[in-house]
Amino acid sequence: MHGLLCLACALIVFPLFWMLSTAVKPPQEIFAGTFRLSPERFTLENFRAAMTAVPIVRLFVNSLVVAFGVTVAQAVTSILAAYACALMPIPGRNVWFAFFVATMMIPFQVTMIPNYLLVSKLELLNTYTGLIVPQAVTGFGIFMLRQAFRSLPRSLVEASVLDGANSWQTLWRVVVPANRTAIAAVSILFFINTWNQYLWPLLVATDRSMKTLPVGMQEFVNLEGGTMWGPLMAAASMAILPALVAYLLAQRYILESFVTAGLKE
């Protein structure tokens, strides 16, 4: 049993290991056509080549700005809408909720062309606004937070109302603090999803200086004279390592948010 499990782990991790191993090999070893797990001669040359070939720091900053912007925007719009749908006596709130949740059934490919058209008409191609704003809302986030807010004891909200607090104060002083775990969990998911996304930045960020990591990385592929495999693996390692380290440090928390996100649906 351990044998099977270890085999599964080895197969899953191998691509990442091979990426690192290639990244520290000199070209003669990369193209030797023999199978060697570790380099015979260790080199950091590929990392230097990667840093000079693409503006990797700039890509990193772009990824960070977009992921952070989308996460904050999605969290705020989700909290507000989920609060209204879960706890406020507004007419037709179930219709509103359905309006948001139904968007989860619409694949991105269906809305992609008109959204691209809109963003390009507003001259927002190659801007952070164009990368962030069209993704500022998520039916999934509203769904998750409404579930969480509804399980809040009624007496808590009631007590705040009787204290004379208005709905805005009640939201930030009672509802949000009581649900901080759920909010943190969905925010982690928003961040990971945006950090890793490819299609929307591929369309919007055509300018080199505005690309995100996953998009900018592809510059190494299919260059004239062939793909630069060594530098590509070095760049991939640099792009993946921060995410992987963050994951290993916060693994318990990240795994939990993925699981609750999955099972509550």
Place this chain on the structure above:
Amino acid sequence: MPFARAQVARARWRRSAVLTGTLYLMPAALLTGVFIYWPLVASLVLSFHEWNLVSPTWTPVGWQNYIELFASRPFWLAVVNTGKAAAALTLLAVLIPMALAAMVLRVSPQIRNLYRVVLFSPSVISMAIACAVWLWIYHPLYGVLNTVLRLVGIEGPRWLSSGDWAIWGIINVTVWKSLGYNFVLFIAGLLMIPSEMQEAARVDGATEWQAFRHVTFPLLAPTTLFVFLTTFILAPQNLFVPTQILTHGGPNEASNNLGYLVYQLGFEYFRAGYASAAAMVTFLLFLGLTALQFYLAERRIHYES
């Protein structure tokens, strides 16, 4: 008079809540309208037009885009490939994680967590970057896959430029990426099943396999349904990135699929109307199939419980 004061506070909250509550809905509602529902309608309208993404006018063409789509070879190849991928994914990325999860529950919790962390790791990294790595692994001459095969005397194919293998190269990467997430969901599902149930079965003389088949598996049905449905629904979307990076739908459309076709028609052939028709067909097809599966599965689960 605390009671009267409470009444006043409640009435005040109720009166103001209608207005403020609607106000709180507005940011999400406006954004959803502008960036999801409007584009959905625009896509539908656009699918009855011919437009090259730059000309100032859309030319109305009636059902022409749909007629052309249903008569085109790439579309049917894309349908077949998406079907293959959805079938392979729902089989491999559901059964393997289920088996692994059932196994991992029998080891000690610390080691279990180690397996969990390792198997889940592909889920947190970017598919686009992972695909760059797989591109190198699949390299026909220097890629590690063919190097290892050569060691055991097999000359591997050109994985991504062979018409027979390209779609499987894509499916393999997608399975690799989604396996860990499903595995973690199965562990959570299995942990919710009371262990006395399995023990009772063992006391009654059931073998391990019988206990799993007749006790665990039926009780796990809601998790299985969830994992199955999400894997299926997301299949066309999850195929996009590996297709765009590994094969561009080639060679000669052999690895094209519905997730990639829309992008290809729109942003590589600049036929926005035609691409929108393909998007609408994909959307309705998967909506219909999902509803059907849901209906069938719900019935089955009700019968069993």
